[in-house]
Amino acid sequence: MSEPVTIVETPIKLDFSYTPGVASSRFLRSLEKGKIVGQRCPKCKKVYMPPRGACSMCGVATDEELILSGKGTVCTFCVTRIPTPGLDAPYVSAWIRLDGADITSMFLIQECDPEEVRLGMRVEAVWVDEADREPNLGNIKYFRPTGEPDADYDTYKDYV
């Protein structure tokens, strides 16, 4: 090591304990059992998934829980052609409106050619093996096409 130093690495690290709160803890524990739990606002009746324990529009607590099917509709998507650690390119990330939910969530779409992904495409959750589940969203590996006919535009037009 006699070459002069020209490059230096400067790590910056933050360690913290993350507490998701009551509603998200219940949501995450349900995921461990293979169930997707949403919460309905008692005022506007909108269903949140993931639930946050309160309706951000109405400002009221959301106590009513319901189990969602794990099927949904692609509302918006992006094909990424640059690889990311753990993901080969191209890969597809999509905002998916789960059936019965009134907000969208972002998931990967796999088991299909990225060129085939389209708005209105019907997809379903693919779970990790039951023995390997933990209380986190990683239990849903990705979504894949169900093969059903595309959803009617009116069912997702507000989420595009």
Added chain:
Amino acid sequence: MTESVLVAEHGIEYTYTRSTGPVIGAFLTALRDRQIVGVRGSDGRVIVPPTEYDPVTSEDLSEIVPVADEGVVTTWAWNDSPRMGQPLDRPFAWALVQLDGADTGLLAAVDAGEPGAMRTGVRVKARWADGRVGSIRDLACFEVVA
């Protein structure tokens, strides 16, 4: 809803890779060889650690000047509760150390043991890290000269 909430340990880490440039590069290269260098300013002062630009005229600086790895504490503060990532995992002093041959203070940790061992003017000497790589961490800390 009586079940307990979840807690997860999270770490967010960004490692920046920086180009040192010739002046800081010379400083880090010297540290790897257990030496400390500064740079001579337009007024003749030796600045340690070296700066790339003159603090008075803003001109480029390039005259690298070796200094001693021993000097005096010009001011200090006691750190009773070291945090993760700091130079030492036990209480230590943060100090400005004016090395012999230098005209400015180098901010560094002094492994003094207890605050009673510290005072302005006390002599300290560099303790070098094992396995030096060309990083400020090669200068592990300073220790009080008996």
